[in-house]
Amino acid sequence: MNATFLSSGDLLIDRRAHYAQMLADAGDFHAAADLMAQTLAKAPDWAAGWMMKGQFSLKSGALGEAIADWQHAAELDPSGTLGAQMHLAAHGIADVEPETQAAYVEALFDQYADHFETALLQKLDYVVPGKLQAMIAESMAAFALEGFARGIDLGCGTGLMGERLRHAVSHLVGVDLSGAMVAETARKDIYDALERAELLNFLIEPGRVADLVTAADVFMYCPSLPPIFAAVHGVLREGGMFAFSIERHAGPEDQVLQDSLRYAHNGDVVRQTLAGLGFEVVAVAEEVIRQDRGVPVMGMLFVARKPEQTLAATEIAEAEAMDAPAPVLH
Missing domain, CATH: 1.25.40.10 (Tetratricopeptide repeat domain)
Structure with a gap:
């Protein structure tokens, strides 16, 4: 800031x-x-x-x-x-306490809201929304999907990701921690609904459901990804997709807080976390996602999918819930 x-x-x-x-x-x-x-x-x-x-x-x-x-x-x-x-x-x-982290991020983006797009697109060569859109389109084609009924764009900012999703999502919700960003985006009429909220609190609210969740350049402001990934998995319907970017950390740690005050995450750990939660990783790309003071910033873009349960898996889950003997699989 x-x-x-x-x-x-x-x-x-x-x-x-x-x-x-x-x-x-x-x-x-x-x-x-x-x-x-x-x-x-x-x-x-x-x-x-x-x-x-x-x-x-x-x-x-x-x-x-x-x-x-x-x-x-x-x-x-x-x-x-x-x-x-x-x-x-x-x-x-x-x-850093979570409340302190959130206060910093909110103030940072409140400050930048009125010139956010100019800085990103003209000065920092920001490419994530377009790259993620292309990966989502390829993944939709691979699974013969024509569109998504409900979508959530986490950390929506001024709608750079949302405007690229609009044609493919019937009902699109944008969520951002910064009130100034939400106000700036509301003038564009991109989203069917906009909410100012901390993203994890938003995701865990009862009744949340989506077929597509995106987070373009959001997780570099999040120190811990597993709780967020778990919440996204809970929100997605079967067959739903989760597309996001990270700044790449090449070291052994799960994540590091850099001098830029952004978190870089270990790509292998991200893959393992997704798989452990039941996601299928559909596509991964390593890209220069922006410039920072003239230096390329390496990132990774992911598209993951929540697979449909097979009939047998559904029967097992229902049997376990009823504390009854599971069916025998042949």
Whole structure:
């Protein structure tokens, strides 16, 4: 999150912070950090100022100072909207509580809502919605599907994925944590319904049902995927599809929180998790999904399917539910 848009409430302090940002933009991070230190001596309770200094300290090579700066910011912003706790976690200082993670993500996308598409499409070469759409279409053809009755687009943002699904889904619901994103998307008339909600809470509400669930560039803001995958499996009808992307982590860990404050997930672990929950992995692609400060970001795109139960499997499940002897299979 860019903390510079948050004023200290003092014009002179804000002006000094602006000068510090100009120094940083010119590449003089040492001078920027020094000027912010002087500025914060006069405004020690300005959480966004400590976030700025943390960034300047980090880029000047002073990680220890950056950590101290983020600790100051975390004390002043306990809700976590500025992301100080996320930075500390990314450097192994502390874990992030789910509420803090959600507060950061909500604030981040509320800030970006009005220029989100411009940034993604024109500056970051974002390709996930189009790639996922193509993979979904190929999977539909493979299973002779003409369309989906009900769809859910998780983390719908401004509707970049939803507009590509509209022709194939009779009733499409968009869900996003950011109220500003939901308001921006509502003006486009893409979805049959829009909800502002945390995605796991949305999925586990009684009565949720879908034939297609998508999540384009959503799970990089989610540290733990198994509970979400399980909830999606519970929502999908038999034969339903689940299409999503991840940032790829090539190391042995299940996932890592990167300096970008996005999570990268291990593709092999994702496959194993899907299979363990009963999904059939239909398609996987490795792609450069966007640029980040001029550096390609590698990702993986998945289409998984909830298989239909065979008649025998259905009879076994019903027998177990009734605590009766299961039928003998021949």
